[in-house]
Amino acid sequence: MAFRKSSALMLGAVGLWFVFTSVSAVKATAGQATTNDGVYSKAQADAAKPQFDTLCAGCHAFSVAALKQPQDLPLGDEPFLKKWEGRSLDELLTVIVLTMPNDGSAVINDAEALNLLAYVLQQNGFRAGAAPLTKAGAGAIMARPAK
Numbered sequence: 380m381a382f383r384k385s386s387a388l389m390l391g392a393v394g395l396w397f398v399f400t401s402v403s404a405v406k407a408t409a410g411q412a413t414t415n416d417g418v419y420s421k422a423q424a425d426a427a428k429p430q431f432d433t434l435c436a437g438c439h440a441f442s443v444a445a446l447k448q449p450q451d452l453p454l455g456d457e458p459f460l461k462k463w464e465g466r467s468l469d470e471l472l473t474v475i476v477l478t479m480p481n482d483g484s485a486v487i488n489d490a491e492a493l494n495l496l497a498y499v500l501q502q503n504g505f506r507a508g509a510a511p512l513t514k515a516g517a518g519a520i521m522a523r524p525a526k
């Protein structure tokens with residue numbers, strides 16, 4: 380009997396802990412910036428366009444219809460948003476810095492990748508904010524552009 384009582388108490392305690400931790404997890408997610416929160420500046424995106432056109436546009440368009448080669452991935456449109464929704468911008472930056480352009484024709488540093496990603500966000504219809512995208516802001520989560 381005594382054993383039963385204490386295990387019931389234990390279960391209750393675990394249950395309560397669960398409720399508290401899941402509530403705080405929801406709070407943390409709600410406080411997280413997304414790509415709809417103006418995480419880049421227009422000036423930053425505009426300034427990256429020439430570099431994108433030179434280094435990236437040969438293989439990347441912003442819609443499936445505009446792709447030049449079938450093996451290329453669009454950096455916009457449904458497949459891109461579906462794949463990246465809920466993931467942080469940091470992950471995209473890592474792909475750009477470590478693997479792009481994937482023909483070895485150039486090397487992209489962190490600052491350039493941030494600017495290029497700002498341009499990608501702009502082309503996807505995410506609104507610009509007052510400040511440029513920085514490494515600190517790249518924890519923001521990819522969302523779907525607010526209509």
Ligand code: HEC
Pocket residue numbers: 431434435436437438439450451452453454459462471474475478479480481482487495
């Ligand atoms: C020679 C063609 C080529 C060039 C140039 C190129 N890319 Fe890519 N990129 C690809 C291919 C192919 C993939 C998908 C497979 C892979 O990673 O190789 C890709 C994947 C990506 C992805 C991930 C997309 C996804 O949905 O997973 C990003 C982001 C990206 N490229 C950005 C860039 C940027 C920014 C530049 C310019 C600095 C660039 N790429 C230049 C061919 C290219």
